[in-house]
Amino acid sequence: MSCDELREHYELYALGVAEEPERSEIHAHLERHCAACAGGVQQALVLAAALGASAPAAAPPARLRRRLLASAGVPERHYGWPLVWAAAALLCFSAAVYFSGRERQYAEESLHLRRQLGDQTTELRRLQEAFAILNAPGTTEVVFGQGQPAPPNGRVFVNPTRGVMMIASHLPPAPAGRIYEMWIIPKGGVPRPAGLFQSRSDDTAMHIEPGPVNVAATAAVAVTLENEAGAPQPTSQPLIVAAMPAPAR
Amino acid sequence: MLLILAIEAADDSGDVLRRMERRDGRALAQLYDRYGRMVYALILRIVRNQAAAEDLVQETFLRVWNRAQSFDASRGAVGPWLLTVARNRAIDYLRSQEGRDRKLAVFEENEDPRLYAGMEADIVFAEEARRVKQALAKLPENQRQVIELAYFDGLSQTEMAAKLGQPLGTVKTWVRSALAGLRKTMEAGVAE
Numbered sequence: 138m139s140c141d142e143l144r145e146h147y148e149l150y151a152l153g154v155a156e157e158p159e160r161s162e163i164h165a166h167l168e169r170h171c172a173a174c175a176g177g178v179q180q181a182l183v184l185a186a187a188l189g190a191s192a193p194a195a196a197p198p199a200r201l202r203r204r205l206l207a208s209a210g211v212p213e214r215h216y217g218w219p220l221v222w223a224a225a226a227l228l229c230f231s232a233a234v235y236f237s238g239r240e241r242q243y244a245e246e247s248l249h250l251r252r253q254l255g256d257q258t259t260e261l262r263r264l265q266e267a268f269a270i271l272n273a274p275g276t277t278e279v280v281f282g283q284g285q286p287a288p289p290n291g292r293v294f295v296n297p298t299r300g301v302m303m304i305a306s307h308l309p310p311a312p313a314g315r316i317y318e319m320w321i322i323p324k325g326g327v328p329r330p331a332g333l334f335q336s337r338s339d340d341t342a343m344h345i346e347p348g349p350v351n352v353a354a355t356a357a358v359a360v361t362l363e364n365e366a367g368a369p370q371p372t373s374q375p376l377i378v379a380a381m382p383a384p385a386r
Numbered sequence: 387m388l389l390i391l392a393i394e395a396a397d398d399s400g401d402v403l404r405r406m407e408r409r410d411g412r413a414l415a416q417l418y419d420r421y422g423r424m425v426y427a428l429i430l431r432i433v434r435n436q437a438a439a440e441d442l443v444q445e446t447f448l449r450v451w452n453r454a455q456s457f458d459a460s461r462g463a464v465g466p467w468l469l470t471v472a473r474n475r476a477i478d479y480l481r482s483q484e485g486r487d488r489k490l491a492v493f494e495e496n497e498d499p500r501l502y503a504g505m506e507a508d509i510v511f512a513e514e515a516r517r518v519k520q521a522l523a524k525l526p527e528n529q530r531q532v533i534e535l536a537y538f539d540g541l542s543q544t545e546m547a548a549k550l551g552q553p554l555g556t557v558k559t560w561v562r563s564a565l566a567g568l569r570k571t572m573e574a575g576v577a578e
Contacts, residue, residue: 151496153474154542155449164495179505183495183573187518188537189473190424192431197422197443205418205444209451210515211411 138162140173147174151181224383266345270299277352281379282307289340293358298373301358302329305377308336309364317363318363320371324356331358333367355381399466414451414524421465422447425472432476433483442479446472457499477540486545489540514572519575521571529564532557 143163144244149155150163166174206212270276281291288307295301303319311317316335320328336342360377361368402420405413426445430439448472449456457467474497480486522530535541535549543561547554 145565147560149536149543149561149570152540153477153496153537154536154540154545156542156544167501177499178496178570179501180569182464182470182501183505183514184568185473185496185537186469187515187572188522188533189428189469190515191519191522192428192538194423195427195430197426197440201426202415202418202422202442205438205447206411206415208444209411209414209448210438211414268411 139231140166140171142327144271146178147181147185149177149190153192197256212347263343263345266299266347267302267343270294270296270302270345273299275352277381279358279379280383285310289377291377295352295358295381296352297352300345300347301350302345303344303358303360303377303379305336305360307340307344308342308376309340310336310338314365315343315362316365316367317360318371319343319346320359320361320375321346321350321355322357322359323351323354326354328359328371330367330369331362352381353384357381403454403457406451414447417450417464417468418447421468425468428469428472429476432473433479438479439476442472442475446475449475451522453499457502463502463505466495466505467499471497473537480563481540517571518568523567525564529560529567532560533564534570536561 138158142158143166145157146159146163150160155163163174163178167178183248183367184194201227209221271294275366276296276299277292279293279295283306289305290307291303291305293301293303301321318333319331321331322328332344334344335341342353357378357380359371359375359379361373361375363370363372401418402413404551406417422443426439426443429442429446430436432440433439446468450468474494513559522533523532529548532543532546535546541549543557544554545552546552546561547557
């Protein structure tokens with residue numbers, strides 16, 4: 138039979154269901170290396186395999202792989218449950234150590250940030266009070282330390298409703314166990330404590346004592362060095378004295 | 387399934403076969419990992435028995451393992467060869483179960499590794515499989531039925547005619563028309 142006559146039977150041959158005499162004829166053509174039939178049969182084999190790939194999907198059981206490899210004498214890597222459990226335990230332990238470390242780090246960072254935020258909030262509140270005193274009507278400004286042989290020097294701002302603010306320079310930090318205390322000294326009266334403060338490392342200080350002040354009855358604002366708990370009355374000579382100006386007539 | 391086929395076919399199956407020639411057991415494991423699902427699905431579709439399918443999958447891979455030396459890995463696509471071996475094992479089992487003439491020697495003619503020499507790479511085969519599946523779904527019912535009887539049941543046209551109670555000439559016409567349609571699909575793919 139000719140190749141043309143066999144053409145329609147290539148697929149059946151590829152499927153193994155070609156009938157006689159076509160099957161034997163194709164086989165004979167292939168045995169004598171007939172290029173036309175070899176090409177046709179090969180194309181038919183691809184078609185047949187593609188038909189096989191149209192089967193509904195199905196997953197073989199896992200044991201089948203082990204069975205196959207064992208039957209071929211191929212040793213399969215087998216680590217056993219103890220090693221699996223050990224690996225899992227090690228993984229859990231590592232994760233616990235890692236995450237506890239991270240948690241501690243996050244907690245420390247969180248605390249640090251909260252402190253920073255608290256400090257900044259306090260500073261902001263102080264600045265708001267300072268601006269309020271500076272901008273409020275009726276604030277009296279007093280310069281101190283000018284022309285004196287020894288510093289400190291600076292300014293005191295007194296507002297009848299907002300309070301007193303003192304800004305000083307050349308005021309070194311108080312030594313250990315000691316602190317600066319501000320006083321509002323009324324005319325002919327006893328000095329009233331107006332808060333404790335510490336100067337900064339650059340020898341500057343800003344201290345605010347909020348609250349109403351009778352400016353007309355105030356003779357001066359002063360600062361003394363006291364024990365760290367403060368004192369109800371001055372116990373040392375004042376370092377700063379800002380005398381209030383006489384009221385305008 | 388075709389997606390799996392496409393993914394698996396993207397690997398170098400030729401290298402796996404070359405290592406199987408050297409009796410590298412890991413290559414057999416790799417070949418199974420790549421084609422195991424596909425082969426199992428095909429065999430299960432044919433024999434419709436899970437235990438038998440597992441036996442036949444094992445038999446298929448062992449056959450390829452033992453015949454890897456005769457397959458020119460550098461020139462052929464292992465996917466079509468493997469599926470042909472798998473189908474032959476399954477059809478032979480089916481025929482023996484049904485008391486039919488097993489015709490194993492006839493079936494094995496299409497397993498000859500020389501027939502697969504020069505076949506295009508598996509990645510191309512994956513694309514062809516996708517097209518054939520679509521074409522098969524579009525065939526008229528009687529044409530699709532005879533193709534499935536030939537492929538999944540291993541029936542000759544005479545056996546199909548007896549099973550369907552149709553004249554042999556009618557069955558031959560259906561088979562001829564169905565194959566012409568599928569062939570046209572394949573040729574259109576080659577021409578693209």
